[in-house]
Amino acid sequence: FDPKTQIWELLLCPIVEKCSASEDKSLVIDGKIFYMFHNETSVVYKAKDDRWEAMRGLAMTILDIGWASYSYCVIDNILCCCDIPALKWFDSKRRYWMDLKGLKGLPKFAGYGCVKLADYGGKLAVLWTKYYRASGYKEQRIWCAVVGIERRNGGDEEIWGTVECIDPLLTVNSLRFECALAATV
Numbered sequence: 057f058d059p060k061t062q063i064w065e066l067l068l069c070p071i072v073e074k075c076s077a078s079e080d081k082s083l084v085i086d087g088k089i090f091y092m093f094h095n096e097t098s099v100v101y102k103a104k105d106d107r108w109e110a111m112r113g114l115a116m117t118i119l120d121i122g123w124a125s126y127s128y129c130v131i132d133n134i135l136c137c138c139d140i141p142a143l144k145w146f147d148s149k150r151r152y153w154m155d156l157k158g159l160k161g162l163p164k165f166a167g168y169g170c171v172k173l174a175d176y177g178g179k180l181a182v183l184w185t186k187y188y189r190a191s192g193y194k195e196q197r198i199w200c201a202v203v204g205i206e207r208r209n210g211g212d213e214e215i216w217g218t219v220e221c222i223d224p225l226l227t228v229n230s231l232r233f234e235c236a237l238a239a240t241v
């Protein structure tokens with residue numbers, strides 16, 4: 057979408073032959089759009105320069121988090137994921153996943169049905185399911201936590217999370233989380 061002309065245009069990737077048939081993951085960091093594919097190829101579109109680049113192996117370095125099952129999102133250019141039982145962030149300088157510090161009050165997610173993350177107005181929304189004991193473990197309860205993200209010790213050295221609230225949202229007989237999206241105005 058070109059905000060100046062208010063027109064949508066198709067953006068074709070000139071190096072598409074280097075990619076697999078299906079896109080697995082995508083994200084935006086620092087104004088760059090990353091597309092990660094099954095065959096360990098990734099492409100990045102640098103909108104500022106209107107340029108595409110192929111990046112072999114980078115996809116596995118950045119998103120080595122269990123392609124199909126783990127949730128991730130980007131908040132203020134910080135890539136976060138849930139690598140059960142912990143929440144992590146990607147240190148792009150060290151090219152390593154680090155534990156998100158803080159998070160007092162947030163449960164460990166080992167054994168939980170699933171966990172999904174979303175950007176909730178610059179905060180991390182964490183949604184998960186847990187079997188409801190009072191129902192004889194026949195029902196699941198959907199929970200949500202809102203986590204504030206803070207950079208400490210020089211900005212990119214440490215990332216801390218502060219749990220602002222945790223609440224049950226809904227009790228259901230069964231469900232399957234596909235993704236989590238947060239709409240903010």
